[in-house]
């Protein structure tokens with residue numbers, strides 16, 4: 118019953134987000150449809166899709182495998198730079214499609230290489246080491262002249278908001294689909310076992326090293342894809358816009374608010390929070406950031422299992438529930 | 449006689465200054481049931497951790513069905529057929545009992561990799577076998593303490609091991625629960641699986657183990673049939689000394 | 704040769720700054736098992752207090768250090784008591800997130816109040832230095848170094864010689880036993896966090912005299928503190944001092960290596976971090 122409802126909701130949401138953008142001012146006029154959205158709203162939807170990718174991809178390594186990476190933004194940046202380098206007229210000068218192909222590959226290879234040492238670390242050590250990796254990658258790239266140094270790279274401008282919306286939305290659908298597939302496969306069961314108790318998983322035969330690396334690489338590839346699409350869309354990348362540490366934390370916050378370790382939680386968290394941010398301040402005001410900080414605190418204290426747990430899990434919207442959950446974690 | 453299933457030779461493990469295992473050697477044959485006893489801190493759990501390759505040895509070697517365990521990964525040891533429980537249970541807490549057991553079935557053996565659906569079928573069988581029948585749908589937190597022990601056994605068993613390592617799975621159970629657990633161990637053994645069972649409950653050791661190994665301060669003190677071994681003055685002293693020590697600790701209030 | 708000597712002096716003095724940056728972080732991590740991602744923000748708050756008092760009242764930056772410490776202690780105490788105590792038994796990842804949230808809020812409040820302009824504190828003696836043959840020792844850096852070591856010594860004394868210190872140690876080694884002998888856990892945790900924040904405040908006051916500050920300058924400090932603690936090892940003031948001094952050497956000589964430069968400061972720090980974590984996860988002085 119419940120899965121039937123979920124299926125209907127999913128299909129309806131996919132249909133809505135596929136068709137609705139056709140009603141943006143220009144394409145709507147061209148096709149004779151009513152104009153329901155303006156361009157900035159479409160761009161808003163594209164950004165929301167981008168955060169769905171980042172959050173759901175983070176969920177694969179952080180939520181399923183239980184390795185809360187604070188450095189996933191590095192993969193976003195690497196993907197963006199890969200696409201930018203291949204398409205920038207002064208460098209690769211290749212078509213966007215080719216550039217996009219590189220965007221998941223480069224971060225995947227990097228994740229494979231850095232994953233071996235990083236995924237041996239646990240807890241705090243893993244989180245901070247990944248945070249450090251992201252900062253270091255941004256810094257090194259910022260210092261590399263052939264990557265444009267601090268100025269950055271400039272992929273050719275392609276004026277089609279609709280194209281980039283569909284690319285980003287496609288990436289989001291792909292990420293959610295991959296998560297869905299993983300959770301049903303042997304891989305997903307192994308990852309959750311690793312999250313719950315890594316040594317117990319190992320003595321039951323789970324190849325923990327391999328599984329953690331796979332999760333990390335898959336997350337990196339999907340995150341990189343979003344970076345690649347962003348590079349084409351924004352037609353300008355540098356450290357400041359594709360390596361912001363804030364993104365790392367934002368994706369974690371979205372996943373946790375929604376409910377990490379589930380399929381729908383990260384989607385709900387990303388859509389809800391990003392929509393809220395856009396409604397409030399267009400995304401970058403000082404007060405929005407303060408609000409994010411407060412939300413982080415509230416989530417961590419009151420909603421450790423995310424809002425989705427009230428729908429599909431065991432949390433109940435009662436005072437007693439909050440009391441019990443608080444008592445479990447406080448002194 | 450054919451080569452033993454498990455062969456330990458001069459196994460040594462140190463933690464800083466403490467030598468937890470000191471040149472431990474013994475064998476275990478295919479399908480054999482051996483008891484491993486010794487006072488608290490003797491090194492029993494450490495030995496299990498070495499067997500399942502959670503620890504690296506500081507000396508000696510462990511061979512399982514002819515393979516040197518030191519050369520294998522932790523999961524490879526498991527897939528080769530070494531299953532174990534943890535003295536302090538380590539369930540996957542977000543999962544139901546059935547899902548816990550299915551993990552063992554999914555990953556435990558290279559011989560026939562089970563698809564998830566098949567693994568859940570195996571899990572149901574094993575759950576019945578260890579006496580968890582009807583409680584597979586419960587979350588770990590909803591299980592009683594004895595049932596969590598059963599879950600440890602079920603999970604290990606679902607890997608279809610050739611050797612099962614049981615670390616004090618009966619500690620803290622009441623007599624009727626112990627009797628039940630004993631039946632389970634006998635049933636597992638009857639299905640041809642070799643078992644190394646660590647237990648403080650002597651009734652268990654005497655009741656089911658044809659052979660016991662006594663560990664004391666990391667050394668093999670003695671090895672033989674339970675009735676002889678338990679009467680040996682050295683074993684009595686090891687345990688009495690321990691019990692005495694425990695009484696002293698208890699009266700200080702931190703035992 | 705004289706260049707080398709000069710670099711060595713600067714490296715050691717820089718190490719002192721790192722000691723100050725890391726000491727409170729180390730305390731909070733070691734005792735509460737919290738990686739305090741708002742540590743850098745606390746440092747910046749301390750720096751702004753010193754800057755404000757210097758700019759408005761002309762108060763000498765070194766005289767404002769006790770005020771930094773008191774203000775940050777209060778902030779830290781309240782944060783722990785009101786927020787962090789509520790998730791202290793949750794998975795460590797949650798305290799990480801919570802302190803990042805605090806960080807975000809503080810940094811952006813600072814941005815709202817002070818704008819993103821860089822500020823510096825320049826007392827009249829700012830440019831002076833002691834000349835020792837070919838080597839010049841900047842007097843402000845020397846003073847900052849001395850105060851950093853003094854801070855470390857004070858903290859060490861506090862931990863070993865006072866009732867508060869004893870309570871803190873007891874809580875760290877066994878929470879339940881400490882509670883049994885009548886230690887107020889919530890208060891002790893809050894005290895610990897407050898002391899950690901106070902150390903950050905002092906570090907901020909010191910830093911404002913040697914570097915330009917801005918609201919967003921805190922993040923590298925947190926990372927540096929982490930690296931210093933990993934380098935020295937968790938659990939003692941001495942380890943942090945050793946880690947800080949060593950890290951000063953690594954930074955100065957690392958950045959002067961061919962092909963690198965000041966732009967690589969974080970990358971070097973991070974590389975050191977990962978190498979230490981993999982080769983000797985318990986740190987140099989850790990057990």
Ligand SMILES: Nc1ncnc2c1ncn2[C@@H]1O[C@H](COP(=O)(O)OP(=O)(O)OP(=O)(O)O)[C@@H](O)[C@H]1O
Nearest residue numbers: 463466468486487488489490491492493494495535
């Ligand atoms: N990870 C470890 N680090 C340091 N010392 C350890 C570690 N594990 C075990 N030891 C020490 O090794 C010795 C053997 O411990 P072990 O847990 O193997 O004993 P045991 O025989 O299982 O005892 P019990 O009957 O209480 O379970 C003890 O002195 C213990 O303190």
Ligand SMILES: [Mg+2]
Nearest residue numbers: 492493494535
């Ligand atoms: Mg034991």
